[in-house]
Amino acid sequence: MSDKRWQLADLLRRDNRLMMGKLLVVVALMSGFGYALVPVYRAVCTALGINVLTLAEGTHAVRAEDVKNTQVDYSRSIEIEFDANARGPWDFKPATNHLTVHPGELTTVMYEFRNVQDRTMSAQAIPSYAPKQATSHFKKLECFCFNEYTLAPGEVKQWPVVFYVDPKLPRDVKTITLSYTFFEVTGKDVGKDAAKKQAAAPAQERKL
Structure with missing residues (x-):
């Protein structure tokens, strides 16, 4: 009887132990999947040519010295x-x-921004490129992209994009399209506008 109990135990x-091993494998796979989401997303966007962003843009990695050391290829036009x-x-x-x-x-090319609303608004621009193989060869020294800007009602501003095309661009690429999407950053200026209106209201009105 004791032998059977021992065998059962x-x-x-x-x-x-087998179940614990399976659970550990599942946890490891889930963790790996979570870490892989970002590079997978970037790979899919790159493959489809959607909202293709470069690390150099986010960090402004292009330096003026890099341009000085770049020779202009007058034999090609883009x-x-x-x-x-x-x-x-x-x-x-x-x-x-x-x-x-x-x-x-x-x-250098200039872009114009105008807030046509009767309220203060904040917005930022995100770039994308076509064709996708041109992304890493479009070098920017100055750009308004990724920065947040606040414009008063009716305010107009201009910002430059300073760039050059890397001579290493594949020769079969003849045209590059630089596209910007400028969108409102919500949930920030509503509070500011309300505070301004509150401060401008008469004291007796604020008490009410």
């Missing part, structure tokens, strides 16, 4: 198309929709 211990999209009540447009540049040539 040993069987239960083995089952518990057509640059500028596209501007506004998600919300903004007037947002480039000074020109098209430029022809040489690889390595430093170029």
Whole structure:
């Protein structure tokens, strides 16, 4: 009788160890999947050419010295198309929709922003590129992208994009489209506007 109990207990211990091993494997797989989501998302966006962003843009890694050491390739011309999209009540447009540049040539294009609302608004711009293989070859020294800007009602501002095209751009790429989407950063200026109105109200009204 004792032998059967011992065998049963040993069987239960083995089952518990097996179950514990399976649970650890599941936990490890879930953790790995969580860490893999970001690079997978970036890979999918890159493959589809959607909202392709570069680390250099986020960190402003391009330096003026890099441009000085870049030779202009006058044997090639690249057509640059500028596209501007506004998600919300903004007037947002480039000074020109098209430029022809040489690889390595430093170029500046201005963008105009107008807040057409009767309230203060904050917004920021996110860039994307076409074709996708041009992304890493479009070098910016100055750009308004990723920064948050606040404009008063009716206020108009202009900001530059200073860039050059890396001469290492594949020769089969003849045209690059730089597209910006300018959208409102919500939930920040509502409180500011309310505070201004409250401060401007008469003292007796504020008490009520």
